[in-house]
Amino acid sequence: MPDAIDVTNLTKIFGTTIAVDHISFSVREGEIFGFLGPNGAGKTTTTRMLTGVIPPNEGTARVLGYDIRKSPVLAKQGFGVVPETSNAYTDLTAWQNLMLMGELYGLPRSRSVDRASELLRALGLLERKDQKVQAYSKGMKQRLILVMALLHEPSLLFLDEPTSGLDVQSTQMILALLRDLNLQGTTIFLTTHNMEEANRLCHRVGIIRAGKIAAIDAPEKLKTALDRVHTIEVSYDREVPGDALSRLEGVTSANRTGDKWQITTENRDTVIRSLVDFGRQHGAAIVTLNTIAPSLDDAFLRLTQEEAL
């Protein structure tokens, strides 16, 4: 299958800041691709280049098979965009905004009307459709923007931090809708700085830091591949000497939290064996023994900080 997005050496320079630095990646048709990075990493700048809002200084992006610089109209016809800052016309009603979108995408009026009603209902905005967007809450605005982006049934959807700063209800509604859309075949490009969201939603995640891509993989693989340091939690039924514990083979550090010991190691197997022997030697029985799964958070932090040192 062809790639929905294919990016080669994309670069954007603002004055002396290199906001996006020769990045290359591709997004497969039908996947939810998460573009994850801390604030200022270059996510929005990348999204704006991919959606034809700003031109890159260097590099190319093919979106839905079209070069976004050479055939912008054809590429744009096929995708929808939920940008970082809400941008419906606040002097128009939700309905007028949607009819305008329909006309800008060349939809027949009857199609616009049907789609708009259906989507507004799905996102709980139908009763408020004739109200000016000015009066909308942040969450309602964001839901409307999503409806505007979906009106023409795009096969690819760009979302730039769609849930950042939203209430729980709007967030859940939006995430559920994205999952449904994806099941029906829509490719989704989602930027976020929320690891939990990327973890739950995305098939693959690209991590961007200071304009460069640090890693691209499935969230599960990123977690395990990156987590060289493991954490093991252990507790015994009686007091054991802490300094002896931290001198065991394979243990990097041992810290006490309540009645448990948090042990970090680069070799889980050796440490577990040592802990068992240690208990036997001190006449202490093991009450709990957990290996703690690495979180995407840890992987993310490591990836975005390690190389900066």
Place this chain on the structure above:
Amino acid sequence: MNPTAFSEQMRRAWAVAKKDIRIYYFKGPVLIFGIFMPVFLFLAFLMGSRQLPLAFLVSGLVGMALFFTATAVSPAIFPWEGQAKTLERLASCPITVEAIIFGDMIASTLFGIGITLITVLIGLGLGLSLLHAITLLGGIVLAACCFSAIGMLLAVPPTNVPSNIMMLSSLIKFPLVFISGIFIPLQQMPPWGLALAVCSPLTYFTDIVRYSFTGASYFPIPGDIAALGVFTALFTAGTMYLHKRTMPKRM
């Protein structure tokens, strides 16, 4: 449907124009400004120069009304939309920069024509007779296109501060009114004044209006129309070319 086809882009330009009219032109202050500003200028002018014939004054009023209304709002649309981030929305939609500009021009052309027809009615109400209605109507439509292109040219500097661009456009618009034979008949102008006047498209439009009310014009009417046509083509091409280059700087 081919989204890049000319007819399809024209339809999308019309969608932009309808949006502009809804949001920017049907606002109380804009309408009031559009109607009152030329009327007050005209009244001030009427008090100051009683010796000039009414037909001359009304022609000046019609000329000013069209010029000011067709250029009133369009320079500020991009800064407004840049601030509100709706320009980013348009930039990510399948519409060319040219079609967006054209849509903005259609809106200001229609607004200019509408307000100007009111001033023509005022002239008729004051007892003037309209000798060449078709010529006047054609002149108004052509000049409205020309002035709306000027309005968009004034919008070229890529700032997102509406007041800056309004200030700049006033600096250009007011002097243009003074060199266009609105306050002083072309016949009474010194040669250097006339040399300036021929550079202003407003001169030719005012000449057409005078001809429509009095039957006499300074230039031959086909010449006026040709001059307006050339200015319109030049300004339209220029504004599209320049906006295409500056649009990314607004984002």
